[in-house]
Amino acid sequence: MTVISTDTGFSRRDMLKGGGALIVGFNLAGIPGAALAARGDVAGPPDPNAIDTWIAVHADNTATVYFGKCELGQGNTTGMLQIAAEELDFSMSQISAARLDTNVTPNQGATSSSSSIERGGPQLRAAAAEARRALLQRASLRLGVQINSLVVNDGVVSVEGEGDFRSVKYGDLLGDKPFNVKFTGAAPLKPANRYKLVGARVARVDLPGKMSGRYELVHHLRAPGMLHGRVVLPRGQRAFGAGAKPLSIDENSIKHIPTARVIRKGDFVGVVAEQEWDAVKAAQALKVTWQDAPELPGNANLFTQMRGQKTIDTVIANRGDIAKGFAGTAHERSSAYFCPYQGHLPFGPNCALADVRPDGAVVRSSTQDVYNARAMLARVLNMPADKVRVQYYEGSGTFGRSCYEDAAQAAAIMSQAIGRPVRVQYMRWDEHGWDNYGPAHLAEVRAAVDAHGKLVAYEYHGWQHGWTVTSTILDIALQKPGVERASGSASITVNPMSTGSMYIVPNRRVISHAVPMEGYLRGAALRSPLDLSFAFASEQTIDELAYALKMDPFEFRRRNIGDKRWLGVLEAAANAASWKPRVMASSLSSDEVVRGRGIGLGTHHVSYGAAVADIEVNRRTGAIVATHLYGALDCGLAVNPALVETQIIGQMIQSVSRVLKEEVLFDQRGVTSLDWNSYPVLRFAEHPAVTPIVVQRIDEPATGAGEEVMGATVAAIANAFFDATGVRLRQYPMTPERVRAALAART
Amino acid sequence: MTDSFKLKVNGREQAVSVSPDTPLLYVLMNELALRGPRFGCGLAQCGSCSVLVDGVEVRACVTPVSNVAGKAVTTLEGLPALYAEQKRLPQPPALHPLSQAFVDQQAPQCGYCFNGMTIKAAELLAQNPKPTEAQIRSHMDGHICRCGTYPLILKAIQLASIRMAGDVR
Ligand code: FES
Ligand code: FES
Numbered sequence A: 001m002t003v004i005s006t007d008t009g010f011s012r013r014d015m016l017k018g019g020g021a022l023i024v025g026f027n028l029a030g031i032p033g034a035a036l037a038a039r040g041d042v043a044g045p046p047d048p049n050a051i052d053t054w055i056a057v058h059a060d061n062t063a064t065v066y067f068g069k070c071e072l073g074q075g076n077t078t079g080m081l082q083i084a085a086e087e088l089d090f091s092m093s094q095i096s097a098a099r100l101d102t103n104v105t106p107n108q109g110a111t112s113s114s115s116s117i118e119r120g121g122p123q124l125r126a127a128a129a130e131a132r133r134a135l136l137q138r139a140s141l142r143l144g145v146q147i148n149s150l151v152v153n154d155g156v157v158s159v160e161g162e163g164d165f166r167s168v169k170y171g172d173l174l175g176d177k178p179f180n181v182k183f184t185g186a187a188p189l190k191p192a193n194r195y196k197l198v199g200a201r202v203a204r205v206d207l208p209g210k211m212s213g214r215y216e217l218v219h220h221l222r223a224p225g226m227l228h229g230r231v232v233l234p235r236g237q238r239a240f241g242a243g244a245k246p247l248s249i250d251e252n253s254i255k256h257i258p259t260a261r262v263i264r265k266g267d268f269v270g271v272v273a274e275q276e277w278d279a280v281k282a283a284q285a286l287k288v289t290w291q292d293a294p295e296l297p298g299n300a301n302l303f304t305q306m307r308g309q310k311t312i313d314t315v316i317a318n319r320g321d322i323a324k325g326f327a328g329t330a331h332e333r334s335s336a337y338f339c340p341y342q343g344h345l346p347f348g349p350n351c352a353l354a355d356v357r358p359d360g361a362v363v364r365s366s367t368q369d370v371y372n373a374r375a376m377l378a379r380v381l382n383m384p385a386d387k388v389r390v391q392y393y394e395g396s397g398t399f400g401r402s403c404y405e406d407a408a409q410a411a412a413i414m415s416q417a418i419g420r421p422v423r424v425q426y427m428r429w430d431e432h433g434w435d436n437y438g439p440a441h442l443a444e445v446r447a448a449v450d451a452h453g454k455l456v457a458y459e460y461h462g463w464q465h466g467w468t469v470t471s472t473i474l475d476i477a478l479q480k481p482g483v484e485r486a487s488g489s490a491s492i493t494v495n496p497m498s499t500g501s502m503y504i505v506p507n508r509r510v511i512s513h514a515v516p517m518e519g520y521l522r523g524a525a526l527r528s529p530l531d532l533s534f535a536f537a538s539e540q541t542i543d544e545l546a547y548a549l550k551m552d553p554f555e556f557r558r559r560n561i562g563d564k565r566w567l568g569v570l571e572a573a574a575n576a577a578s579w580k581p582r583v584m585a586s587s588l589s590s591d592e593v594v595r596g597r598g599i600g601l602g603t604h605h606v607s608y609g610a611a612v613a614d615i616e617v618n619r620r621t622g623a624i625v626a627t628h629l630y631g632a633l634d635c636g637l638a639v640n641p642a643l644v645e646t647q648i649i650g651q652m653i654q655s656v657s658r659v660l661k662e663e664v665l666f667d668q669r670g671v672t673s674l675d676w677n678s679y680p681v682l683r684f685a686e687h688p689a690v691t692p693i694v695v696q697r698i699d700e701p702a703t704g705a706g707e708e709v710m711g712a713t714v715a716a717i718a719n720a721f722f723d724a725t726g727v728r729l730r731q732y733p734m735t736p737e738r739v740r741a742a743l744a745a746r747t
Numbered sequence B: 001m002t003d004s005f006k007l008k009v010n011g012r013e014q015a016v017s018v019s020p021d022t023p024l025l026y027v028l029m030n031e032l033a034l035r036g037p038r039f040g041c042g043l044a045q046c047g048s049c050s051v052l053v054d055g056v057e058v059r060a061c062v063t064p065v066s067n068v069a070g071k072a073v074t075t076l077e078g079l080p081a082l083y084a085e086q087k088r089l090p091q092p093p094a095l096h097p098l099s100q101a102f103v104d105q106q107a108p109q110c111g112y113c114f115n116g117m118t119i120k121a122a123e124l125l126a127q128n129p130k131p132t133e134a135q136i137r138s139h140m141d142g143h144i145c146r147c148g149t150y151p152l153i154l155k156a157i158q159l160a161s162i163r164m165a166g167d168v169r
Helices: A011-017 A077-089 A116-143 A170-175 A208-212 A276-285 A298-310 A370-381 A403-416 A427-431 A472-478 A531-548 A553-560 A566-575 A641-660 A710-725 A736-746 B022-030 B076-087 B097-104 B112-128 B133-139 B150-166
Strands: A053-058 A063-065 A095-097 A150-153 A156-159 A167-171 A227-231 A246-250 A261-265 A268-273 A287-290 A313-321 A331-338 A351-357 A360-365 A388-392 A420-424 A442-448 A455-464 A506-513 A592-601 A608-618 A626-633 A688-696 B003-009 B012-018 B049-051 B054-061 B070-076
Touching: A011 A420, A011 A710, A053 A116, A053 A170, A053 A626, A063 A077, A077 A095, A116 A150, A116 A156, A116 A170, A116 A351, A156 B012, A167 A170, A167 A276, A167 A313, A208 B097, A208 B112, A227 A331, A227 A403, A246 A261, A261 A403, A261 B150, A268 A276, A268 A403, A268 A472, A276 B022, A298 A442, A298 A455, A351 A403, A360 A403, A370 A388, A370 A403, A403 A420, A403 A472, A442 A531, A455 A531, A531 A553, A531 A592, A531 A641, A531 A710, A553 A592, A566 A592, A566 A608, A566 A626, A566 A688, A592 A710, A626 A710, A641 A688, A641 A710, A641 B150, A710 A736, A736 B003, B012 B022, B049 B112, B054 B112, B070 B076, B076 B097, B076 B112, B097 B112, B097 B150, B112 B133, B112 B150, B133 B150
Parallel strands: A063 A095, A227 A420, A360 A388, A455 A506, A626 A688, B003 B070
Antiparallel strands: A053 A063, A150 A156, A156 A167, A227 A268, A246 A287, A261 A268, A313 A506, A331 A442, A351 A360, A351 A420, A442 A455, A592 A608, A608 A626, B003 B012, B049 B054, B049 B070
16 A cells, blocks of 8 residues: 555646646536546546545545545545544555645645644545445445445455455545545444444554655656755855845856856846756855844843843633632742744755746645645746646654745746746755744743742743745745734733643733744744743742742642643553652752652643653752653544654654754854754653553544643653753753753852 | 766765755755655754664764765665665564664654654664663754653663664674
């Protein structure tokens, strides 16, 4: 079983069919017999109300499913195929997924917020159920028995209790012909207690190909007549809104490189060459004088500037009476927390291949949203969207909005200018320096308990700027200022789920202070957006109250939780770690290397995460090593628990990297984190053991599983640091320098 | 200025015409259309581009093609055959035991880093068939995985080490 391609190459035919001019007003469901032959011939999205948009059953008794959520290395394709195969009663080996393609696959929105299985899954499931019902209706006629006496196994319909005596294959009932059935959503779904595939530990369908080196990634695509392109940008982005304006370009500086050519559009500068190495050299050699940009705060001034900025404030949560709540409590703790910009930085920098001709364009990209990519490409190319076809090819794990749109737009611009296909790969410094970073965050948290150990008041103030809706290359090519998603309350705000929602607190207030993005770095959603920062601040405050009460932090949380699912993950993580009740920092040692254990909770929007962390701190060098992490995740129905376990492992390792190591450095001029040395990440020798725990809830809807245990991990590590040293670190990454400074300040 | 080079890649002699300073990586990806070695940083920092040259892991992104003329280059695609040669097996397996262990452990996420991980681990197990955990950690330390799969890679290498001990030689 493989992921099949619905096309045969980068042919002229694709180009023309991408144009939508050949067949106008064609309706998939409306023309019998033509639907499958025509798949891909017109610009999408195809009609979501036709079953044929979602599923095709072939004569060899296999099926292809068409959905709009892509494989990002999270096992999404496998999970979606499990859902479809379950509902259709096919085996996994009989079913495959079509490549995402704006001419072929339905528009299910972006693959983000771990929403694929949660939101994309039910739609696909309902379509599969409806397809099954249509197939059973045909089988009922063919076999001359009532539908309710039919059973299906591996795509073979037979009469219950008769074995194979009377049977017919799905493939023989439909055999590559269209269903011509409307997607009503009314077909009955299989009850959870009859699941065979959903909830099972099905192996990833993409891994054998990936491990052998046969799997085709976007980076592998080549086309006849293709040129290699590279972008030319200042090393390290400048202030958001300032773009990158070339004042002069000295084309003589690349004269010595054969076939290299400069391509410009607006403020966009790129180079193309016949040989990839020549394009790489030319992009580095080209002398460009860039206009000065306005000053950035730099890391040194970042938080002072954010705190002093005029902000748009929104009350995110407000319960009880905060002033009264804080009056006369037994213990109150308050502090400020400082959290860095961090990068997506896919391991393989983004890449795209574009073939743009006057009558249409085909762009192959690892975008998380083919339809949004198409809309932006249409703007950049000044073409109607239905003349642009975007096809998804996997890149490397992106964790949100890295530079994939930029690579696609750069390739398209250069292909349009030169009239040949162009492949663009970002260089490491392009990807590091021009990412849409996860924004920095400043928190001021205050919380209080009564003498019985009950939380009575909680207040969270958070400062951050928002996300971009445009992309760097589009902005500079069209000479338009970058656009922030929205300002004020519609921008990215403090997430109420991550800031105390897990506890029963009679008086709770959460306030978001939206800083304008202008004059800072370009921001975008980075896996579990800002939840790591929220949890770092919020869960340390909670831990401080437990400490003030001389209480075990697990027990303190347990007593203040009201929801059984929060309690479930907390207990699952604690049990896995054999948590022993104790007061934090109650056995401090003066050894050079000291040990600590901490606990924390966190989420994204839905699902429930808890973590326990064991760490070691070298008090002389300041180095922190996470030795063992235990992470529990309740994501409702776990469609494939094995996939959820690997997601937990990946999240926890990445969280260690983010809380201990990762910080985008920038001065007043621009970003200076341009590679893996200037932006270190967790390395192989430093990685902790991870024990993942899936809290399976077969009767709850499936919710996200790709981000929800990251906040808890960061919190547990921060709390473990206090346990080991008796000192709180209120800024991350928790680098050796910061650790040494914090320890020195105490003694 | 282009020169002609005779390369021996995965047991096959191949001639390419490129400028001598071209990094081996670009030749493998473009001239020879291989899918194993891939660009990650171009700076010898990440291990994405790794290949074996005479059995030793090198970073193809910073190795000029002129340096490997006449040497045996093995990429991910060539590992099963190299393994068969090392173990004197009658046939190369479909997947190198390491690749099989990565599948069995469901180790990869995006899988992009696994070219380098497999090459580096193959180098290790050829030198040291029964490495300790500490030896695996230090040997693999120059290879980054952005998706956080290190714990599963570690387990898979241990599994492959056990399985490979059972293969003939
Ligand atoms: S691409 Fe060669 S080491 Fe990173
Ligand atoms: S699996 Fe994605 S970089 Fe390692």
